[in-house]
Amino acid sequence: MATVKEQTVRPREKPEHVRHTELGKPVTLLEAIREALWEEMERDPTVFLLGEDIGSYGGAFKVTEGFLDYFGADRVMDTPISEAGFTGAAAGAAHMGMRPIVEMQFMDFVSCAYEPLTNYVATSRWRGSGPVPLVVRGPVGGGVRGGPFHSQNPEMAFFHTPGLKIVYPATAHDAKGLLKAAIRDDDPVLYFEHKKLYRLPALRETLPNEDFVVPLGQARVHREGKDITVVAYGMMVHESQRAAEQLEQEDGLQIEILDLRTLLPLDDDAIVQSVRKTNRLLVVHEDTRTGGIAGEIALRVSERAFEWLDAPILRVTAIDTPVPYSPPLEDYFLPQVSDIVTACRYLAKY
Amino acid sequence: MINDSAVAAGVSAGGLGRAQLHELYHYLQLTRQVEQALTNLYRQNKVIGGLYRSLGQEATAVGAVYALRRRTDGTGDVLAPAIRNLGSLLLMGAPPAEVLRQYMAKGNSPTAGREQNVHITDYQRGYLAPISHLGTMIEILAGVALSFRMRGERRVALGFSGDGATSTGAFHEGFNFAAVQRAPLVVIIENNRYAYSTPIERQTACESFIEKAGGYGVWSECCDGNDVLAVFGMTRRAVERARAGEGAALLEVITYRRKGHAEHDPQHYVPAEELKHWQERDPVDAFERRLLAEGWATPDELETIRARVAEQVERARDQAESSPMPEPEGALYPVYGDAEIARPWTRLSLPDPHLA
Numbered sequence: 119m120a121t122v123k124e125q126t127v128r129p130r131e132k133p134e135h136v137r138h139t140e141l142g143k144p145v146t147l148l149e150a151i152r153e154a155l156w157e158e159m160e161r162d163p164t165v166f167l168l169g170e171d172i173g174s175y176g177g178a179f180k181v182t183e184g185f186l187d188y189f190g191a192d193r194v195m196d197t198p199i200s201e202a203g204f205t206g207a208a209a210g211a212a213h214m215g216m217r218p219i220v221e222m223q224f225m226d227f228v229s230c231a232y233e234p235l236t237n238y239v240a241t242s243r244w245r246g247s248g249p250v251p252l253v254v255r256g257p258v259g260g261g262v263r264g265g266p267f268h269s270q271n272p273e274m275a276f277f278h279t280p281g282l283k284i285v286y287p288a289t290a291h292d293a294k295g296l297l298k299a300a301i302r303d304d305d306p307v308l309y310f311e312h313k314k315l316y317r318l319p320a321l322r323e324t325l326p327n328e329d330f331v332v333p334l335g336q337a338r339v340h341r342e343g344k345d346i347t348v349v350a351y352g353m354m355v356h357e358s359q360r361a362a363e364q365l366e367q368e369d370g371l372q373i374e375i376l377d378l379r380t381l382l383p384l385d386d387d388a389i390v391q392s393v394r395k396t397n398r399l400l401v402v403h404e405d406t407r408t409g410g411i412a413g414e415i416a417l418r419v420s421e422r423a424f425e426w427l428d429a430p431i432l433r434v435t436a437i438d439t440p441v442p443y444s445p446p447l448e449d450y451f452l453p454q455v456s457d458i459v460t461a462c463r464y465l466a467k468y
Numbered sequence: 469m470i471n472d473s474a475v476a477a478g479v480s481a482g483g484l485g486r487a488q489l490h491e492l493y494h495y496l497q498l499t500r501q502v503e504q505a506l507t508n509l510y511r512q513n514k515v516i517g518g519l520y521r522s523l524g525q526e527a528t529a530v531g532a533v534y535a536l537r538r539r540t541d542g543t544g545d546v547l548a549p550a551i552r553n554l555g556s557l558l559l560m561g562a563p564p565a566e567v568l569r570q571y572m573a574k575g576n577s578p579t580a581g582r583e584q585n586v587h588i589t590d591y592q593r594g595y596l597a598p599i600s601h602l603g604t605m606i607e608i609l610a611g612v613a614l615s616f617r618m619r620g621e622r623r624v625a626l627g628f629s630g631d632g633a634t635s636t637g638a639f640h641e642g643f644n645f646a647a648v649q650r651a652p653l654v655v656i657i658e659n660n661r662y663a664y665s666t667p668i669e670r671q672t673a674c675e676s677f678i679e680k681a682g683g684y685g686v687w688s689e690c691c692d693g694n695d696v697l698a699v700f701g702m703t704r705r706a707v708e709r710a711r712a713g714e715g716a717a718l719l720e721v722i723t724y725r726r727k728g729h730a731e732h733d734p735q736h737y738v739p740a741e742e743l744k745h746w747q748e749r750d751p752v753d754a755f756e757r758r759l760l761a762e763g764w765a766t767p768d769e770l771e772t773i774r775a776r777v778a779e780q781v782e783r784a785r786d787q788a789e790s791s792p793m794p795e796p797e798g799a800l801y802p803v804y805g806d807a808e809i810a811r812p813w814t815r816l817s818l819p820d821p822h823l824a
């Protein structure tokens with residue numbers, strides 16, 4: 119490990135707002151992310167943060183609140199508005215033994231860094247320049263009336279690029295464990311945080327007071343069932359849960375929900391295993407329909423579990439447009455619980 | 469102090485006459501009052517999403533656009549505002565009710581609720597909706613200006629950029645292209661000291677943004693952004709040079725963002741003295757004082773303008789408030805000219821994935 123000069127700026131004790139788990143208190147998804155960042159920065163002096171307004175402001179969503187005072191300006195670095203520049207620079211630092219974590223103020227702006235990420239970073243190991251231990255994280259997702267440029271789910275723009283890993287947690291536990299795993303991973307990871315889940319009270323969870331990771335590349339059974347497999351991630355895990363509860367009550371259906379957690383590499387085994395049990399598959403994603411991950415999953419299941427299917431593989435997704443701003447339009451755009459219910463009923467009857 | 473000779477000559481420092489100065493005052497007031505109405509609506513949860521104010525910067529948007537050829541038939545100059553240039557849209561002819569409907573995500577807003585705030589296009593009046601991604605509009609405007617040059621049209625493109633947005637690759641690439649092509653593009657860097665919470669010292673190692681003009685090889689000027697006549701004069705010089713075929717220009721105005729980045733931002737990172745210093749340099753107050761001191765307006769005349777604007781804004785607010793939200797199926801607005809958006813099959817009266 120590279121040597122990093124001892125930090126001189128540590129004026130205070132670890133602040134209360136990063137000690138919830140230590141104190142046995144439940145955390146939100148955002149607090150889980152904050153704790154993961156903090157603990158990794160304490161554990162490994164090569165870990166540092168870059169991004170817009172992450173220092174004294176603590177980030178647009180306050181994820182890094184209090185970090186600057188404790189870790190100092192070299193490890194919590196406010197950048198110019200230059201996503202391509204600081205993402206590329208992060209890769210350079212990673213080559214030299216650092217472990218940079220880049221915050222996109224909104225993941226919508228990661229498109230500006232598409233070039234260094236897909237061309238330089240993703241190919242580095244293969245080109246012989248070695249792995250790039252880099253995490254690019256930030257808020258994604260709709261439902262907050264953010265309009266077309268503060269609501270995107272750009273995961274699939276990167277899914278097609280060999281060499282990147284893509285993580286998208288749905289619970290506080292996974293958010294913390296996956297982020298730690300991502301930071302420790304030697305390969306570049308894009309880490310997506312649904313902004314509507316950040317402070318959702320229902321997601322508050324008391325986490326194990328120990329250093330745990332959730333391995334990348336493993337899906338998780340969010341809810342067990344025998345009738346239909348619903349594969350989802352992010353916000354849609356929770357929408358699927360609501361649909362499953364309704365279907366259990368009204369139709370007596372037992373829906374199994376598989377939370378992908380990591381999109382790339384995709385956990386085919388978990389999907390296939392569940393489909394072999396339920397024989398029916400619905401994929402639900404908040405991302406738009408064409409080129410969404412449902413297409414890839416359908417083909418993998420067709421390759422590996424076609425004989426087990428009793429019904430066509432179906433999907434519930436956003437419609438193929440930008441994310442509209444006005445509430446009635448955005449609600450129409452986004453997949454709703456009622457869509458999942460309808461699709462499951464169709465599959466059950468098939 | 470009344471400058472009798474200037475009054476007698478019928479010109480002011482900006483070379484403008486009395487009626488024009490009153491018009492400028494009208495638009496400064498209109499900008500401020502429309503934004504104040506927006507703040508009130510925001511507090512009632514009637515403005516959807518964030519609200520970004522230009523309080524203390526109104527002179528920039530208004531003064532600069534006053535130097536443009538404003539037409540309503542699609543033959544004038546073309547503008548792309550940034551988030552704090554609502555005043556520029558009003559001066560280009562955007563009706564206040566239209567603007568309020570847009571911020572309130574109404575079904576009869578210029579984008580029928582699909583887009584937000586200043587993201588409004590009107591090719592007849594000459595403005596192009598920005599996207600949120602900073603810097604992009606400089607690239608787009610480079611092409612707008614290029615087309616004017618290629619077709620020999622004596623038109624100019626004007627773009628605004630925040631101090632922060634100058635750090636994007638898009639800003640650089642777009643502006644450099646226009647500079648190389650000697651396209652009639654004028655870009656105004658609106659230096660309001662902050663990009664969200666980030667002060668200009670962390671945005672550039674230059675002493676001022678205008679130093680960068682040398683790197684592009686273009687004409688440049690810098691002025692007090694809170695002096696509406698200075699902004700007007702500077703922009704007019706750049707615009708007329710560009711119109712005459714002398715190429716792109718990079719301008720900087722020094723101003724200050726008196727509110728937080730958006731209404732949700734309590735701007736704790738701003739020193740109180742700094743805020744106070746700039747409050748005392750309010751561009752609307754300053755212009756008012758000047759008009760009165762130099763005899764370009766009487767207190768009664770200014771009061772009449774303010775009252776007229778207040779009435780106009782109130783009417784616009786009533787119109788906007790009574791406007792309906794869009795119908796949900798407005799979301800099916802097409803992205804292509806020759807294909808429709810597929811309706812989710814789960815929402816058909818007889819759900820059928822064959823129709824997906």
Ligand SMILES: Cc1ncc(C[n+]2csc(CCOP(=O)(O)OP(=O)(O)O)c2C)c(N)n1
Binds near residue numbers: 601
């Ligand atoms: C490419 C890109 N990155 C990040 C953002 C998020 N963002 C929106 S406004 C803003 C600050 C802009 O500052 P400045 O350009 O100075 O304009 P001002 O708000 O001061 O008018 C940031 C970082 C964005 N819109 N686009």
Ligand SMILES: [Mg+2]
Binds near residue numbers: 658
């Ligand atoms: Mg600024």
